[in-house]
Amino acid sequence: MQTEKVIDHIVNWLKEYATNAKMEGFVLGISGGIDSAVTSSLCAKTGLRTLCVEMPIHQAPSQVTRAQEHISQLKKRFANVSDVRVDLTPVFEGFKSQLPASQNDAYLDLSLANTRARLRMTTLYYFAGLHRYLVAGTGNKVEDFGVGFFTKYGDGGVDLSPIADLLKSEVYEIGRALEVPSSIIKAAPTDGLFGDSRTDEDQIGASYDELEWAMKMMDEGKQIDDFSGREKTVFEIYKRLNSANQHKMKPIPVCEIPLILK
Known part of the structure; x- marks a missing residue:
């Protein structure tokens, strides 16, 4: 960089x-x-x-x-x-x-x-x-x-x-x-939101270096079965959180009313 x-x-x-x-x-x-x-x-x-x-x-x-x-x-x-x-x-x-x-x-x-x-x-x-x-x-x-x-x-x-x-x-x-x-x-x-000593890694289950790797792997189209051991665990964590938190990353869904109903 x-x-x-x-x-x-x-x-x-x-x-x-x-x-x-x-x-x-x-x-x-x-x-x-x-x-x-x-x-x-x-x-x-x-x-x-x-x-x-x-x-x-x-x-x-x-x-x-x-x-x-x-x-x-x-x-x-x-x-x-x-x-x-x-x-x-x-x-x-x-x-x-x-x-x-x-x-x-x-x-x-x-x-x-x-x-x-x-x-x-x-x-x-x-x-x-x-x-x-x-x-x-x-x-x-x-x-x-x-x-x-x-x-x-x-x-x-x-x-x-x-x-x-x-x-x-x-x-x-x-x-x-x-x-x-x-x-x-x-x-x-x-994030300091719980009033204790827990770190981001404690909450997520993976370090940022590991998450960056998983992000790169997912962008390259890799699948869980492509990995084993710790790599598989980290990739699973990343994929699960990425899927679960899409509601934060995408625009608020709007219910569009068909013109025929207006």
Whole structure:
């Protein structure tokens, strides 16, 4: 990958999109992970206003520390970067207190995890509306178009996606070129939505390197029977998640009414 040229391409794309939309800049959530660090750095390089928002909800201290380290570094390098912290923990707890007792505990944790992501999306759009900013998505290609590892109308609710055509390994490569803090580069990827130490790999059952391989194999038309051992397991995981999460990747289905009925 021609890293510097890719960076310039994305930065120019962001700036052109915002200018054509007559918007003043960008807003995005900073999690302490590589994707939000790279995306915010790219937005900052446009020279347009870039608002970095911390939105902790029972967040692990290590994630908070990494997020703050990145924001501090970014503000020193770019005068157009600002930040705000919105503690959503009491909002989340208040929301939970108003819900009826769950009769289906098997899906309770996942439902609440997705609720966290949707509270954050709502917060970002508050600031977007207030300042005429675009909400910048932080999803990469494997997450957004491979296994659908994001929350519908949560972190998937954005105005534009600067890094969604980059594999996770490519995001790391760009992150190093953009001088993202090493603490973020080295950290195990996690969505931080469950209030514990589980990583993305714990949830998915495969690493991003493995998922990238499976994505390539599926694009080449390979089938499960073409593999054995760990490769077969990973390919099965990828294919299952890709199929199950198509509803996230495709446009909302519209029931079209035949003209004869109108």
